[in-house]
Amino acid sequence: MYQGNMNRQRRWMALEPLFMWIWWGLIIFVAYMSLRPLNLDLGVRNGDKVLHLATYAFLALSAPWRFQRRIPLVVLSFLMLLGGLLEVGQGVLPTGRSAEFADAGANAAGACIGVLVRVVMMWKSEKGRSDGNENF
Numbered sequence: 001m002y003q004g005n006m007n008r009q010r011r012w013m014a015l016e017p018l019f020m021w022i023w024w025g026l027i028i029f030v031a032y033m034s035l036r037p038l039n040l041d042l043g044v045r046n047g048d049k050v051l052h053l054a055t056y057a058f059l060a061l062s063a064p065w066r067f068q069r070r071i072p073l074v075v076l077s078f079l080m081l082l083g084g085l086l087e088v089g090q091g092v093l094p095t096g097r098s099a100e101f102a103d104a105g106a107n108a109a110g111a112c113i114g115v116l117v118r119v120v121m122m123w124k125s126e127k128g129r130s131d132g133n134e135n136f
Contacts, residue, residue: 019064026062027082030055034086037096052106053113056083060114076115083107 040048056079065071084104091099 016064023059023062023064026059030059031082031086035089035093035095035097039096049102049106052083052103053110056107056110057114057117058110060111061118063118072115072119076111079111079114080108083111 040051044050059079060075063075065075084107087099087101087104087107089099090097
């Protein structure tokens with residue numbers, strides 16, 4: 001059973017560069033969508049804030065990182081900086097959009113939620129492996 005886990009881990013590690021490219025593609029897509037002229041009415045009060053939160057939570061959850069202690073902090077810092085800079089860009093660039101502190105806060109909250117969920121998932125996975133639970 002141990003050899004099977006090692007082979008599975010090697011396969012995932014071989015795909016890591018692909019996942020990194022996909023993640024950076026998502027970052028570029030979010031940056032593009034954040035800075036282009038857009039009039040989005042979701043029909044829900046503060047629906048754009050929910051969209052900001054969900055987008056940054058997804059980016060944090062989908063970030064390809066290895067099980068290292070500092071990586072969650074790096075991902076969180078990067079996404080919070082990205083969200084803040086894109087909001088500033090909306091206010092500075094002539095896109096017809098405005099910068100909102102609440103949007104930057106929703107970006108940061110989404111990144112925090114995504115990183116927290118990912119850390120809990122990593123912790124449970126490591127705990128399951130250390131307990132010898134192969135089905136975890």
